[in-house]
Amino acid sequence: xxxxxxxxxxxxxxxxxxxxxxxxxxxxxxxxxxxxxxxxxxxxxxxxxxxxxxxxxxxxxxxxxxxxxxxxxxxxxxxxxxxxxxxxxxxxxxxxxxxxxxxxxxxxxxxxxxxxxxxxxxxxxxxxxxxxxxxxxxxxxxxxxxxxxxxxxxxxxxxxxxxxxxxxxxxxxxxxxxxxxxxxxxxxxxxxxxxxxxxxxxxxxxxxxxxxxxxxxxxxxxxxxxxxxxxxxxxxxxxxxxxxxxxxxxxxxxxxx
Amino acid sequence: xxxxxxxxxxxxxxxxxxxxxxxxxxxxxxxxxxxxxxxxxxxxxxxxxxxxxxxxxxxxxxxxxxxxxxxxxxxxxxxxxxxxxxxxxxxxxxxxxxxxxxxxxxxxxxxxxxxxxxxxxxxxxxxxxxxxxxxxxxxxxxxxxxxxxxxxxxxxxxxxxxxxxxxxxxxxxxxxxxxxxxxxxxxxxxxxxxxxxxxxxxxxxxxxxxxxxxxxxxxxxxxxxxxxxxxxxxxxxxxxxxxxxxxxxxxxxxxxx
DNA sequence: CGAGTGACTGGATCGTTGGTCCGGTGGTCG
DNA sequence: CGACCACCGGACCAACGATCCAGTCACTCG
Numbered sequence: 001x002x003x004x005x006x007x008x009x010x011x012x013x014x015x016x017x018x019x020x021x022x023x024x025x026x027x028x029x030x031x032x033x034x035x036x037x038x039x040x041x042x043x044x045x046x047x048x049x050x051x052x053x054x055x056x057x058x059x060x061x062x063x064x065x066x067x068x069x070x071x072x073x074x075x076x077x078x079x080x081x082x083x084x085x086x087x088x089x090x091x092x093x094x095x096x097x098x099x100x101x102x103x104x105x106x107x108x109x110x111x112x113x114x115x116x117x118x119x120x121x122x123x124x125x126x127x128x129x130x131x132x133x134x135x136x137x138x139x140x141x142x143x144x145x146x147x148x149x150x151x152x153x154x155x156x157x158x159x160x161x162x163x164x165x166x167x168x169x170x171x172x173x174x175x176x177x178x179x180x181x182x183x184x185x186x187x188x189x190x191x192x193x194x195x196x197x198x199x200x201x202x203x204x205x206x207x208x209x210x211x212x213x214x215x216x217x218x219x220x221x222x223x224x225x226x227x228x229x230x231x232x233x234x235x236x237x238x239x240x241x242x243x244x245x246x247x248x249x250x251x252x253x254x255x256x257x
Numbered sequence: 258x259x260x261x262x263x264x265x266x267x268x269x270x271x272x273x274x275x276x277x278x279x280x281x282x283x284x285x286x287x288x289x290x291x292x293x294x295x296x297x298x299x300x301x302x303x304x305x306x307x308x309x310x311x312x313x314x315x316x317x318x319x320x321x322x323x324x325x326x327x328x329x330x331x332x333x334x335x336x337x338x339x340x341x342x343x344x345x346x347x348x349x350x351x352x353x354x355x356x357x358x359x360x361x362x363x364x365x366x367x368x369x370x371x372x373x374x375x376x377x378x379x380x381x382x383x384x385x386x387x388x389x390x391x392x393x394x395x396x397x398x399x400x401x402x403x404x405x406x407x408x409x410x411x412x413x414x415x416x417x418x419x420x421x422x423x424x425x426x427x428x429x430x431x432x433x434x435x436x437x438x439x440x441x442x443x444x445x446x447x448x449x450x451x452x453x454x455x456x457x458x459x460x461x462x463x464x465x466x467x468x469x470x471x472x473x474x475x476x477x478x479x480x481x482x483x484x485x486x487x488x489x490x491x492x493x494x495x496x497x498x499x500x501x502x503x504x505x506x507x508x509x510x511x512x513x514x
Numbered sequence: 515c516g517a518g519t520g521a522c523t524g525g526a527t528c529g530t531t532g533g534t535c536c537g538g539t540g541g542t543c544g
Numbered sequence: 545c546g547a548c549c550a551c552c553g554g555a556c557c558a559a560c561g562a563t564c565c566a567g568t569c570a571c572t573c574g
Contacts, residue, residue, distance in 0.1 A: 151456060
């Protein structure tokens with residue numbers, strides 16, 4: 001019993017598909033199988049033609065693409081589903097919540113940049129500089145990531161980088177109070193820098209900078225230093241980042257003595 | 258003249274008020290002045306009793322309270338309005354969008370911590386340490402702020418602090434490539450640190466830490482260093498912050514030579 | 515003293531969101 | 545041949561940010 005083609009229809013001859021033969025037409029016409037070309041005979045065949053059956057990977061890849069193109073607050077489950085050619089509810093089979101998608105997307109971009117070859121105590125400054133630079137580059141290449149950094153970074157790709165950083169520091173000879181502080185300082189410096197830069201670049205940087213400059217000049221009695229030196233943004237992001245990093249590394253190196 | 262008792266009602270004796278005498282009962286009963294006790298005589302007095310007529314300040318103050326109590330994603334215009342005893346739409350007269358509320362709330366908390374007394378070239382390390390420490394303390398006292406840092410910080414309270422920082426650096430003798438990089442490095446270090454710490458503390462830190470530790474130990478072949486030293490979180494936030502700050506300041510100081 | 519003004523308020527409503535319910539699918543294996 | 549399972553999606557829900565527009569009040573001016 002129970003069997004579903006309740007109304008005897010040839011189901012399995014390889015074509016046709018005979019999707020929902022009965023259904024008694026339903027109470028409401030309800031969109032009614034898209035246009036009038038819904039007759040069995042025009043249906044492609046093999047059910048869902050060639051859709052690679054929608055994996056979590058495919059969802060994440062498409063989410064990253066959507067985020068890159070339209071930004072963080074334009075990511076909605078519906079829009080994402082539409083790009084994937086499915087219904088929004090289907091996504092919830094592969095993923096528990098929207099936050100899952102964000103976490104996965106965020107971790108996935110860290111896979112884009114390789115690690116410097118194995119930690120080497122003698123080259124720790126170069127290795128850390130390269131690591132941290134790649135980290136920053138990835139975050140800036142996907143500016144939406146900054147807005148989303150306020151969640152635990154515990155995905156495999158992030159952990160790979162964190163592991164490398166700790167291993168490098170250990171190999172360089174740093175021990176406990178300094179070890180934690182070094183990892184802490186480096187991570188937070190990168191995160192903070194990226195967050196700030198992405199924040200400003202997200203809204204037409206030049207215009208924003210000019211508005212800020214004007215605002216400061218108009219209140220130069222209250223902000224004399226800022227008015228004179230210009231707004232503390234966008235002077236030369238790369239140079240400031242590099243210089244600040246050397247401060248950190250210099251101070252770190254000195255702590256070993 | 259001028260006197261306002263339009264309908265010959267003694268208005269100014271301190272009571273009664275005669276709020277909306279006419280109104281012809283309106284076309285739709287529509288909730289009908291809350292319950293049946295809507296008769297003029299039972300109405301409090303003085304029109305809108307004692308509501309301080311809902312200023313932008315009041316909105317921001319209440320928004321901060323709401324954020325403190327319930328977190329960033331529980332802030333909605335409706336809930337905020339309810340706490341203020343008004344309808345949600347009313348808020349939009351004082352504020353253009355919800356983001357305005359966030360910007361104002363974020364800036365307002367920076368007013369909580371004072372500035373060290375005027376910049377003094379000789380005490381720049383102490384002054385900057387104090388400034389940055391206060392900054393961090395405020396952000397941690399309002400953990401929702403971290404999730405919201407991805408927006409331009411250009412409010413008056415933030416600018417006061419930024420001005421102080423720049424003035425201190427100038428007074429200390431830093432000049433251009435270093436001046437920008439120093440301000441950049443310090444700000445971003447604080448922001449990154451706070452963001453990370455608030456992120457973890459937002460979800461029951463001890464539990465999260467244990468879960469992370471377990472996760473790492475289960476994969477100790479992939480993350481040997483991390484598994485051995487424990488997850489790179491929550492060891493001692495304050496100490497790591499202070500130590501990292503000294504690295505930065507040491508490196509900065511060395512750059513002056 | 516009546517008409518008017520501008521600051522301020524809120525009910526109804528719109529389009530959209532994240533998420534759930536539940537009734538389906540096709541393919542495969544016993 | 546029937547049962548199962550991985551997978552899909554229409555209908556639906558409560559809640560959200562935002563807007564429209566019809567007011568109501570304190571006060572001023574002619």
